[in-house]
Amino acid sequence: MTAAYVALEGGHVIEGRGRAPGTARGELVFTTAYTGYEESLTDPSYEEQILTFSYPLIGNYGVREERFESDRIHPRAVLAKELTEDVTEWLASEGVPAVDHLDTREVVTDIRDGGAMKCGIAVGEDVTEEDALAELEQCKGMSEHTEIGAQVSVDEAEVHGADNDGDTVALVDCGAKGSIVDSLVARDATVHVLPHDASVADVDAVDPDILFISNGPGDPANYENAISLVEAFVEDTPVAGICLGQQIVAEALGGTTEKMTFGHRGVNQPVLDLESGQVVMTTQNHGYTVADPGEHLEITQINVNDDTPEGIDGIEYDVITRQYHPEANPGPEDTLGFFDDVLAMADVRATAAAPADD
Numbered sequence: 001m002t003a004a005y006v007a008l009e010g011g012h013v014i015e016g017r018g019r020a021p022g023t024a025r026g027e028l029v030f031t032t033a034y035t036g037y038e039e040s041l042t043d044p045s046y047e048e049q050i051l052t053f054s055y056p057l058i059g060n061y062g063v064r065e066e067r068f069e070s071d072r073i074h075p076r077a078v079l080a081k082e083l084t085e086d087v088t089e090w091l092a093s094e095g096v097p098a099v100d101h102l103d104t105r106e107v108v109t110d111i112r113d114g115g116a117m118k119c120g121i122a123v124g125e126d127v128t129e130e131d132a133l134a135e136l137e138q139c140k141g142m143s144e145h146t147e148i149g150a151q152v153s154v155d156e157a158e159v160h161g162a163d164n165d166g167d168t169v170a171l172v173d174c175g176a177k178g179s180i181v182d183s184l185v186a187r188d189a190t191v192h193v194l195p196h197d198a199s200v201a202d203v204d205a206v207d208p209d210i211l212f213i214s215n216g217p218g219d220p221a222n223y224e225n226a227i228s229l230v231e232a233f234v235e236d237t238p239v240a241g242i243c244l245g246q247q248i249v250a251e252a253l254g255g256t257t258e259k260m261t262f263g264h265r266g267v268n269q270p271v272l273d274l275e276s277g278q279v280v281m282t283t284q285n286h287g288y289t290v291a292d293p294g295e296h297l298e299i300t301q302i303n304v305n306d307d308t309p310e311g312i313d314g315i316e317y318d319v320i321t322r323q324y325h326p327e328a329n330p331g332p333e334d335t336l337g338f339f340d341d342v343l344a345m346a347d348v349r350a351t352a353a354a355p356a357d358d
């Protein structure tokens with residue numbers, strides 16, 4: 001059996017069965033999602049993290065590229081109770097260490113008690129506990145990954161839905177999931193996916209109806225350029241954001257963000273809409289949250305479990321953001337209407353700007 005050691009912050013080492021070999025370090029988090037492992041593993045928001053699946057069997061319906069959210073696996077390593085051959089081969093083919101046959105309840109309880117924590121992993125024929133501890137020793141805290149946006153963003157602008165007749169969206173790619181682009185293109189939008197460090201002139205050049213800030217990994221405070229784009233455009237252009245995007249919009253408009261203890265990761269997070277009183281089930285993957293929306297934004301939706309902000313609207317500006325993932329990959333589709341609401345902001349603007357018809 002291939003040896004596998006998982007060293008947790010504080011020095012506790014857990015042994016498991018080695019599946020995909022290698023060494024890795026990252027922030028240890030867990031997801032309670034029971035389906036959608038292909039979407040989760042290819043979600044760029046998991047960059048620099050080690051992902052524990054609390055659901056006991058991962059890989060039971062194979063691996064299909066059409067379900068991928070990006071072109072590679074983003075977590076640095078994967079832990080589960082049982083990984084199938086299919087998913088193990090996929091992880092191994094991308095050099096991502098994987099461990100199973102360990103007590104994932106113990107790992108999840110440790111994270112719930114201690115918070116998302118640093119972790120080192122060593123998997124292979126000859127590895128020792130010390131190899132995992134050496135990885136742990138070198139592990140940085142999430143907010144120290146100051147260039148994380150560059151690791152996941154496109155380098156050059158891309159256009160999707162070029163032949164569509166609808167709105168033009170400038171999507172600032174801080175690690176965007178593919179299904180966010182697909183959801184907009186399916187609603188007749190032309191989406192210009194711009195690098196995370198796009199300038200004001202780059203955004204102006206596509207003359208967007210909507211400025212959209214994507215999801216992405218790491219600490220929102222490290223996305224200074226995206227924050228400055230929101231500041232530059234919000235007075236004249238409707239702004240939308242998902243997950244990291246909500247946090248960036250809040251930072252830009254005088255709000256603040258903070259790190260949560262262990263965050264929300266799963267596909268059954270209940271969210272209450274404060275106006276309608278309706279609760280919907282949502283997909284989530286975040287470790288930071290908006291602490292204070294500031295005076296230009298109001299909270300419209302909250303998490304039923306812990307009251308954290310899930311939806312935010314602009315007070316005097318056209319802004320809508322969501323902390324959860326309305327694109328629902330994986331996850332329930334209750335929230336897809338968000339994309340219609342975003343694009344409707346452009347229509348309202350156009351109607352208001354049109355000359356009176358009399």
Ligand SMILES: NC(=O)CC[C@H](N)C(=O)O
Pocket residue numbers: 045214215216217218219220242243244245285286287288289
């Ligand atoms: N999915 C995301 O966009 C995650 C946002 C941010 N990195 C967080 O962990 O809170």
